[in-house]
Amino acid sequence: MQLTGEDAALEARLIVATQALVGDCHAARFGVAVSGGPDSMALLYLAARAFPGRVAAVTVDHGLRGESAGEAAMVARWCAGQGIAHATLAPDAPVTGNVQAWARAMRYRLIEQWRVRQGLDWIMTAHHADDQLETLLMRLNRGSGVGGLAGVRAQSGRVIRPLLGERKAVLQALADAQGLPHVQDPSNIDLRFDRVFLRRALADAPWLDAEAASRSAAALAEAEAAIAWSVAQLAEAHVQAEGEGWRLDRADLPREYLRRLVLHMMMLAGAPSPRGDSLDHAMAQAAAGRQGSLGDWLLRGGKSWTLYPAPARR
Template structure:
């Protein structure tokens, strides 16, 4: 819960809808000097409207790719807080304009169906109830409530992809963010349908166990082969999260009948793919 207009609108709407069951949290990533004062501002507003509030801070400094690392830290902190408080859901203030920006950013990077599904309405314990709202509508709610939101300078800092995309959408009057958001929703449904199909294909075509698994891929279309490959990697190495380019290279190798190792799994191609734990690497000593 930042002090921006989107988050404040979510806070005000949630407080009006279910004041007895709503708590709020603000994550101060420690990346900007103003962040501590902004968190205090949200805490004071919550106290004024009768909503419990906590400020969360990561134990370690944010390093590396700042936005990605901050996102990981934020959701980890919020999930711990959710469990401690016994809450059912974490609500975030993503809206239709965010969805449109996400779709265009991922399209520009050559994303597939899963990536173009955009921001999911529900993902685990995270729910996003404002995906049908526009940014301007949320700002109007905050303005009507007489609250002055804080301005996060990163929102207009064009060193970040999202800020650049936001400006280009604003400059191009023909782009319709709600239409893009609807497309992302349709792609999310297609992605779910593909996942459903993969589950049935694994049931019908996979054999073996975690020592050696087998999969008949005869006649299976490309996108389903890719998803089946990821499913089989995770059968041997639960939690495997290979990058998209790594998965594509492995898929090409298996389609040629070759052998390769990824995520600790040795994979052999051909009409029937085989998977087993890769042997430990030999020490160089």
């Protein structure tokens, strides 16, 4: 059936966004991550139309809710009726730490393994402009820098998010208009989660423009990529091994470059990422020509900055 109106325009925008992310996609094969919610069902429907015969679907059932198995089965039934290959994956390790963080990490790991087994080129997820706005505001509230405020990336490795410019309401409208089966995850209304609490607050702020926020995030992502490129060039030219540590032979760089170069030296040294504001304190000491502590490592300032192991504690 030929789509018309906004649904047809949405399909066309999906194709354009996908091409912008992956280049020539005439032969590319895609896996779509589908939870059973309206957003991911809308993405699967559009992708299957836009790239016929080259789309498979995957659902990760974390087993955290009693309804999750039925939701995965609903997706599987719909896919079977459409002739779309579908797989349901289950975690192979118990929950550890923060449940949401564990579920996210497990989901991406399982999906990437499935992508490789199936010989697929890319994984699509249904993140949209409203998700991006929520992410930006949450990270702004936590004091994130350029990298964090770049929000959800349009591409991360083999994962692409071609709907970041679209509003959730548009995806819901398509799911309703096309009669796509879908469920509403009860965790999306659980106010114990920060994102849900923020989502409720945003509902009372219609002046906030999610599409504009998504464009801002894209601009920040480009700025972040440019900074990362510059830092790589600076590291190649000015960071060198010295004894058991590493030395940065320039201390006259902008602070953000210095911060990232210190982190680069820590990575080279195999040191864990600094916690809290310890990096800021150490950099302030180094900028004053003194010595700052970074866990089991010390940062010594001066005309050059040196990272070296702290003496063993007695």
